[in-house]
């Protein structure tokens with residue numbers, strides 16, 4: 001008898017559903033426990049009717065296809081998915097310390113040692129994604145969760161695509177994190193590449209240290225300020241952090257500091273402890 005590999009088939013009856021953890025744009029997320037193993041996870045429930053109305057089935061299929069093949073300590077893991085007649089279910093890793101932006105709002109801004117460790121982990125995760133030619137395209141505090149050991153986990157791959165990519169239709173949500181090449185129509189081709197995540201990493205670094213985004217303004221002004229990289233860095237930001245931000249928020253994508261040099265930058269090296277969560281596992 002040839003041993004059949006056990007393909008894990010998941011179904012709703014396998015899970016005890018716990019408290020709601022929050023809701024994304026197209027679905028709600030619940031704490032859940034797999035009955036036999038007691039394994040704790042986050043169950044994201046998407047309604048097929050809402051997905052078709054929102055015209056996002058393709059995006060969800062891409063999110064599933066991309067995230068199922070990723071394994072990195074700073075990327076929220078997708079363990080599997082299943083569906084019934086009305087809903088699609090994503091079995092996601094549970095991030096015990098919740099949404100990073102809530103910590104940021106509560107603390108107003110992060111101390112340099114914490115911001116530096118978070119950016120080191122982000123750079124490690126982005127290097128891993130870029131090596132697989134995946135652009136996240138939506139790096140912002142709202143899409144980052146915090147694990148039990150305080151390590152960060154990039155979540156919500158709804159907007160990620162395989163690089164290089166021509167511009168999709170209009171974006172929704174905040175403009176604050178969009179790089180100049182995704183805002184103004186390119187002269188020749190409006191394609192862009194992984195370097196868009198470098199710009200967003202610069203915006204994230206700034207927001208961690210200052211408590212607000214560098215180009216935060218009215219939508220029209222934000223676009224204008226991004227297109228000119230028009231921002232000022234407050235004096236309380238250390239010279240090393242200022243140096244890294246200025247090397248990421250560069251209009252020309254090709255001139256942005258590469259991720260390898262982010263990880264060896266003075267501001268990152270200065271604060272990185274040898275604790276496991278911050279060591280580069282990419």
Ligand SMILES: CC(=O)N[C@H]1CCN(c2c(Cl)cnc3[nH]c(-c4cn(C)nc4C)nc23)C1
Nearest residue numbers: 021022023024029042093094095096097098
């Ligand atoms: C777009 C989106 O799904 N956003 C959030 C909702 C909860 N969700 C979680 C996901 Cl997908 C995974 N783990 C989570 N942990 C929490 C959480 C933990 N605490 C203490 N508080 C919360 C909240 N939330 C999640 C992602």
